[in-house]
Amino acid sequence: MGFKEKVQDKIKEDKLRSLWHEICESYEQGGIAQIKASLDSQVDKIKKDYMQQLEDLKKMI
Amino acid sequence: MKSETLELLQMLQKKFGIKGTPSGPFGKIIQKLLALSFHEMGCTNIIERGVQGVDIDITFESNQKFAFEVKTTKKLAIHITPDNVQSLLDRTHDGYQPIIAVLRLAPFENWILAKIPIDEMPTGKIRIEKLRAYRMNYLENKLNPKFEIVVRKHFTGVCNRGEQYLKEHLRKVGIAIHDN
Amino acid sequence: MLKIKKIEIEGFRGFTQKTPIEFENPITLLYGGNHQGKSSVVNSIEWCLYGDECIGEKSGIRERVGTGEMAWRVVNDNSEKAQVKLEIEGESGLFTITRAEVKGKGKKGKSLKVSLPNGIEKEEEEAEKELVKILRVSFKDFATTVYQHQEAIHDFVIQKPSEQSDVMDRLLGLSDYRNILDGIKRSDIQKIQKEITEEFNKFQIRVQEAIKIRQNDLEDKKSKAKGKGLDEEDLNENKLLKLAQSTIKDIDNFARLLGLKAVPIPALSYSKNSESFITGIKNECNRLWAESPDIKEQSEKQKNRSEIVSLKSKFETQYHNFKAKEKELNDFEIENGNKDEINEKIRKIADEIEAIDREINRISPKAKLVEEGISILTSAAPPEADLCPLCGKKVPGLIEHLQKEWEEIIKTKVEELNKQQRDLNKKKSDLERLNKEYIRLVEDAQREKEGLKKAINNISGFLRKEFSEKDDPAAILSVEIKNIDLRLKEIEDAIKSKRATIDGILERLDMIKLLYEILLLKNKLEQINQIQSTDTYQTQEKIRTDVSNLIRDVEKLGKIIKSCMLREAEQRIDLTRSSIDYYFRKITCNSAFQTLGIKVEEDKKTGGNLYIFEDQDGKRPIPILSQGDLNSLALSIFLGLAKTSEDSHPLGFIVMDDPSQSLDSQEKSRLVEIINEIGDIKSIIVSTMDSELQQLLKNGITKVKSIYKFSDWALTSGPKISKET
Numbered sequence: 001m002g003f004k005e006k007v008q009d010k011i012k013e014d015k016l017r018s019l020w021h022e023i024c025e026s027y028e029q030g031g032i033a034q035i036k037a038s039l040d041s042q043v044d045k046i047k048k049d050y051m052q053q054l055e056d057l058k059k060m061i
Numbered sequence: 062m063k064s065e066t067l068e069l070l071q072m073l074q075k076k077f078g079i080k081g082t083p084s085g086p087f088g089k090i091i092q093k094l095l096a097l098s099f100h101e102m103g104c105t106n107i108i109e110r111g112v113q114g115v116d117i118d119i120t121f122e123s124n125q126k127f128a129f130e131v132k133t134t135k136k137l138a139i140h141i142t143p144d145n146v147q148s149l150l151d152r153t154h155d156g157y158q159p160i161i162a163v164l165r166l167a168p169f170e171n172w173i174l175a176k177i178p179i180d181e182m183p184t185g186k187i188r189i190e191k192l193r194a195y196r197m198n199y200l201e202n203k204l205n206p207k208f209e210i211v212v213r214k215h216f217t218g219v220c221n222r223g224e225q226y227l228k229e230h231l232r233k234v235g236i237a238i239h240d241n
Numbered sequence: 242m243l244k245i246k247k248i249e250i251e252g253f254r255g256f257t258q259k260t261p262i263e264f265e266n267p268i269t270l271l272y273g274g275n276h277q278g279k280s281s282v283v284n285s286i287e288w289c290l291y292g293d294e295c296i297g298e299k300s301g302i303r304e305r306v307g308t309g310e311m312a313w314r315v316v317n318d319n320s321e322k323a324q325v326k327l328e329i330e331g332e333s334g335l336f337t338i339t340r341a342e343v344k345g346k347g348k349k350g351k352s353l354k355v356s357l358p359n360g361i362e363k364e365e366e367e368a369e370k371e372l373v374k375i376l377r378v379s380f381k382d383f384a385t386t387v388y389q390h391q392e393a394i395h396d397f398v399i400q401k402p403s404e405q406s407d408v409m410d411r412l413l414g415l416s417d418y419r420n421i422l423d424g425i426k427r428s429d430i431q432k433i434q435k436e437i438t439e440e441f442n443k444f445q446i447r448v449q450e451a452i453k454i455r456q457n458d459l460e461d462k463k464s465k466a467k468g469k470g471l472d473e474e475d476l477n478e479n480k481l482l483k484l485a486q487s488t489i490k491d492i493d494n495f496a497r498l499l500g501l502k503a504v505p506i507p508a509l510s511y512s513k514n515s516e517s518f519i520t521g522i523k524n525e526c527n528r529l530w531a532e533s534p535d536i537k538e539q540s541e542k543q544k545n546r547s548e549i550v551s552l553k554s555k556f557e558t559q560y561h562n563f564k565a566k567e568k569e570l571n572d573f574e575i576e577n578g579n580k581d582e583i584n585e586k587i588r589k590i591a592d593e594i595e596a597i598d599r600e601i602n603r604i605s606p607k608a609k610l611v612e613e614g615i616s617i618l619t620s621a622a623p624p625e626a627d628l629c630p631l632c633g634k635k636v637p638g639l640i641e642h643l644q645k646e647w648e649e650i651i652k653t654k655v656e657e658l659n660k661q662q663r664d665l666n667k668k669k670s671d672l673e674r675l676n677k678e679y680i681r682l683v684e685d686a687q688r689e690k691e692g693l694k695k696a697i698n699n700i701s702g703f704l705r706k707e708f709s710e711k712d713d714p715a716a717i718l719s720v721e722i723k724n725i726d727l728r729l730k731e732i733e734d735a736i737k738s739k740r741a742t743i744d745g746i747l748e749r750l751d752m753i754k755l756l757y758e759i760l761l762l763k764n765k766l767e768q769i770n771q772i773q774s775t776d777t778y779q780t781q782e783k784i785r786t787d788v789s790n791l792i793r794d795v796e797k798l799g800k801i802i803k804s805c806m807l808r809e810a811e812q813r814i815d816l817t818r819s820s821i822d823y824y825f826r827k828i829t830c831n832s833a834f835q836t837l838g839i840k841v842e843e844d845k846k847t848g849g850n851l852y853i854f855e856d857q858d859g860k861r862p863i864p865i866l867s868q869g870d871l872n873s874l875a876l877s878i879f880l881g882l883a884k885t886s887e888d889s890h891p892l893g894f895i896v897m898d899d900p901s902q903s904l905d906s907q908e909k910s911r912l913v914e915i916i917n918e919i920g921d922i923k924s925i926i927v928s929t930m931d932s933e934l935q936q937l938l939k940n941g942i943t944k945v946k947s948i949y950k951f952s953d954w955a956l957t958s959g960p961k962i963s964k965e966t
Contacts, residue, residue, distance in 0.1 A: 039430050057781065
């Protein structure tokens with residue numbers, strides 16, 4: 001059983017499981033750098049969305 | 062919370078807060094106001110502790126028991142000590158679910174009630190934001206409006222007589238106070 | 242299991258010419274002195290498999306860190322291009338990996354080709370990806386579990402416990418876990434929560450400031466409102482509308498008071514229309530005021546008065562001027578007489594002058610005669626000087642007589658007459674000048690009189706009244722002014738009460754404006770309070786919660802990964818412990834060590850693995866081991882793991898580069914025995930300059946071996962390699 005399966009075995013939550021799959025896929029595609037890139041792109045999108053909401057809130061004051 | 066409520070709390074903090082004392086009078090006042098709010102919500106078996114042990118115990122709907130470690134701050138982080146964790150752990154043996162209750166004194170902030178599994182309970186400086194993942198929205202939605210009412214109702218009394226006023230009132234409504 | 246079958250090296254480091262080396266046997270020995278190209282063979286395997294990863298800072302090998310002249314060179318100094326072709330055999334067949342680099346071309350000069358067992362060839366980026374899939378070992382792992390590079394093992398024995406743990410994890414084949422944890426750690430996922438929180442905190446500060454400013458403004462306005470008689474309970478929309486309603490009534494009443502009709506102003510039904518309402522009322526007030534009869538009359542009367550004052554002033558000025566001129570003329574006449582008198586004087590003088598002229602004319606011929614006679618006689622000779630030039634009679638002393646006559650009578654008389662004439666002429670001129678003066682005065686007086694007449698006509702025209710000679714226009718105008726002033730006072734008194742009414746209305750408008758501003762502020766504060774219930778706010782809350790959840794999930798996952806990593810480390814150590822112990826004690830044969838134990842536990846700080854070495858008494862031996870012992874320990878770990886690493890990666894070979902450092906002969910001999918044992922499970926490539934080890938390997942290895950001797954390395958030709966049978 002490879003490391004992927006060993007970790008998956010220990011995961012009980014679906015959300016965590018899909019996160020793990022996502023990370024493994026990134027790792028297989030491009031190693032450490034790809035994991036970082038994949039997570040960072042999620043983070044960038046979150047940040048962009050958030051800043052937009054904040055700008056809209058600022059207009060209200 | 063509303064800006065008016067925040068203003069009242071800030072006035073109380075100015076009067077009763079002591080720098081460098083984590084559990085100064087202001088912190089205890091907030092704790093007691095929280096206990097009163099639980100009472101307003103209809104919780105039972107409310108115990109409020111001034112010194113050793115968890116800060117507040119309650120029994121909520123469907124006999125759910127919760128033990129609260131209460132933190133009040135203006136900053137973005139709180140400190141959870143190993144003693145806090147131990148106190149919460151001790152209550153779990155009696156069937157209480159451990160909750161970190163945090164109130165940040167800033168616009169739009171409300172009580173955050175974070176139910177963190179005891180084995181995951183962190184210690185040290187914890188960013189309040191991290192607690193969001195553990196929020197008990199149902200309980201918070203019940204608590205926050207009551208807290209606003211309680212603050213406005215008791216502001217003058219607290220302003221004039223401080224903790225003593227609240228102690229009397231807590232006893233009056235049947236909330237047990239453990240100060241030793 | 243992947244095993245190296247063959248390598249072809251050209252232009253790479255110590256090699257110039259294309260040189261093939263076979264690895265067909267379980268053991269391959271590369272031996273020779275320093276700088277003969279042995280390490281280049283080993284490096285070529287690395288480089289072919291990993292390219293630039295094995296060079297520079299990322300490699301983790303200090304000797305390969307450097308730039309420019311200090312850079313670890315790939316291309317041989319005498320070659321333009323380096324190329325390494327590696328054949329690796331696995332279960333699915335033969336893979337061929339060809340990597341090349343052209344000197345001085347940078348990235349463009351680098352190439353990679355991977356041929357798969359099924360005949361498919363991949364190049365460049367595709368080839369790199371394929372290679373990652375085939376090897377499934379990072380370079381770092383390769384450098385510690387496949388290629389026993391001195392430096393990597395050396396780091397293990399001298400570095401801090403946390404870094405030793407890093408190497409141990411890799412040695413145990415846990416690098417996937419570590420890499421994933423590393424990838425997660427490097428991402429910005431932990432930062433985002435902090436950034437979002439800080440941004441929201443800044444927003445909260447702004448909100449607090451906005452609330453404070455508005456609250457202060459509200460308090461200020463409430464205080465002003467109280468001064469105007471508005472209590473706290475009056476500060477609402479109803480009160481404002483009521484005030485507006487009564488203002489409209491007041492305007493109507495005011496218009497009636499003025500005898501005018503007010504323009505209908507729509508009632509104020511919403512406070513938000515207050516500004517336009519206030520403007521409308523103000524405009525109507527101004528209009529009514531301007532059209533008020535009293536105001537109109539006041540304005541007219543004031544205008545009249547100004548006009549009258551001006552006329553009076555002009556009249557008085559003109560009168561004054563006329564009188565002054567008249568006096569001047571009178572004074573002149575008194576002093577000099579009038580025109581006729583002056584003319585008379587002039588005439589008399591003219592007559593006198595004429596008389597004198599006649600006299601002079603009468604005297605002049607005689608004077609001329611006498612003068613001439615004197616001249617003749619003066620120029621004549623003495624006897625003739627006494628002869629009269631007219632009758633010729635001799636008169637003694639005639640010249641003297643004539644001269645006397647000339648001097649005393651003629652000259653004197655004529656001079657006197659001339660003087661008289663001059664005086665009279667002067668007098669005449671003076672009188673003529675006075676005459677002119679007189680004329681001018683008369684004209685001036687006339688002009689002023691005309692002016693006065695005109696002023697009187699203007700007054701007459703203005704008052705529409707004819708004046709008689711008895712009338713005093715100035716006095717009449719003064720009476721007019723007095724009457725107007727009286728009337729203006731009456732009007733002013735009437736206006737005062739009306740002004741109070743309009744001031745009252747304007748005051749009410751101020752109250753309405755103030756109340757409106759208070760309501761706006763209250764509304765704004767309420768809006769700020771309501772921000773929490775807006776969709777936008779809820780969305781940002783959700784984003785923050787999602788971020789929190791994501792971080793929590795990532796942390797949970799991290800813990801699971803670390804827990805799996807720990808369990809696997811325990812399992813592998815369980816499998817390897819005895820081998821490591823065995824190899825270490827076998828190589829060192831140190832009586833102080835009966836056992837060398839390794840255990841792993843969770844590092845409280847990092848959550849990762851912490852490896853602890855203990856002897857039979859539970860003491861930590863590393864601080865007291867000699868260099869040879871440490872190297873033996875490093876070798877033991879490497880070999881122990883090599884023996885048990887089948888599951889961790891597919892590479893079925895190990896490379897040992899100068900493994901015998903600091904080992905004595907006995908230890909070398911024991912090392913060779915171990916290498917022989919391991920040769921059962923993995924192919925081994927040993928590179929050494931140690932002739933003692935070389936002999937021991939030749940004689941002590943029972944497996945089939947290939948022995949390559951490296952010698953006579955030259956710049957142009959590279960090493961000379963001979964294969965021993």
